[in-house]
């Protein structure tokens with residue numbers, strides 16, 4: 001597969017990668033800064049899909 005060549009959306013340096021996104025350097029920074037918060041956010045969101053507050057509320 002030919003790699004894409006684009007500008008890093010974060011630092012605007014030329015990047016050559018298979019998928020559009022931040023360059024390796026920026027990804028390492030983003031992972032260090034927001035990686036933990038993102039891991040917490042995903043499992044916290046899933047239970048909301050399963051919980052049906054309306055049925056519980058209307059039930060006697």
Ligand SMILES: [Zn+2]
Pocket residue numbers: 008009010011012013022023024025026027
């Ligand atoms: Zn970058």
